[in-house]
Amino acid sequence: MPEGHTIHRLALDHTRDLAGERLAVTSPQGRAADVAARVTDRRLLRVEAWGKHLFYVFQGGTRVHVHLGLFGRFRRFRSPAPPPRPTVRLRLEGARVTVDLVGATVSEAMSAAGQRRFLERLGPDLLRDDARPERAWERLRSRRTGIGRALLDQSVLAGVGNVYRAEALFVNGVHPELSARDLTRAQFDALWDTLVRMLRQGVKDRRIRTVDGAHGPGERTWVYKQPRCLRCRSHVRRWDLGGRWAYACETCQPPPAASSGPARATNSSWARKNSSDRSK
DNA sequence: GCCGAATGCCCAA
C-alpha cells in the first residue's frame, strides 16, 4: 500500500518502536545478508522518510535505504517475534518490537553522502515541512507530458502515487491529459494544497480515504477504481497512461480538447476554498 | 492449485 503517506507512517512508527536501541538485524532470506551484517548490533538513531523512500540511520552513519516498490511490506510483531517466513528480506529486532521487511524493490546500505546524492534526484516531498513548491513548479514546467504522468514523476514531486494522483486531479477538476505546461500557477497551487492535505490525512488514518464518511464502505475514493463518479454518477473512464491506470470523470474533468480554459468548479472540500483565481 | 491484480519503478530496445 505504498504511497508517501505509508512511508511517513512507517518512519514515525519505526522511530517510536525501534529508535534508541541496538537492533539485531538479520536477513532470513539471505538476499540482504551484507546489509544486515553492516548494521546489526548498532544503535538505530532515527528513521527518515522522503517521498516513497525510507532511510534507517544507524550510529556510525550507515543508512539502510528501503524502497517498497509495488509489493514491499513491513510486518510488526511484539518481541519476541515468531520465526520469520522464508521470504523475509530483513528482520529488525528490538527489545519491544520486531519488524520484518518482505518484497521490497530496494534494501541497501549507504553512507550519509550516498543518501544526499540519492535525494538530489527527487523532487520536494509534499509531507515534509521544508517542502518547497517552487522547485516542483519549475520542474513541472519543463515536462512535455500530461499532468497525470508528471504527478507520478518522483523527480518533480515525491510521494504521490496512482491513487492520490487520480483523486487530487478529480477534486480540482483537472484532466490527467492536460499538458503539464498548460497548467496555470493557480491550478498547480491548488493541486499541491490538495495533495498535502490528502497525504497528511492518509498518515493519520493509515489508509487512503479521500471521500468523507457520508458515503458507503466501498466508496473511499471519488474516481479511483470506481465504476461511477461519486459526485455526479457519470461513468468513470479508466485507461492506460504510460503503463499505469488513469481514472477520470470526464464530466467533472473535461478533456483538454473540450475545454480551452482552466475554468472549472472544484469538486470537494479537498480543493481550495478560494477559487477566485481560477475563474477565468 | 492457478491466475490475476496491486498504491512502483528500472532497463533494454
Add this chain to the structure above:
DNA sequence: TGGGCCTTCGGCG
C-alpha cells in the same frame, strides 16, 4: 513501449 522484478491475497475451480 514492453517486460521484468518481487510478494501476497482473493477468487475461482
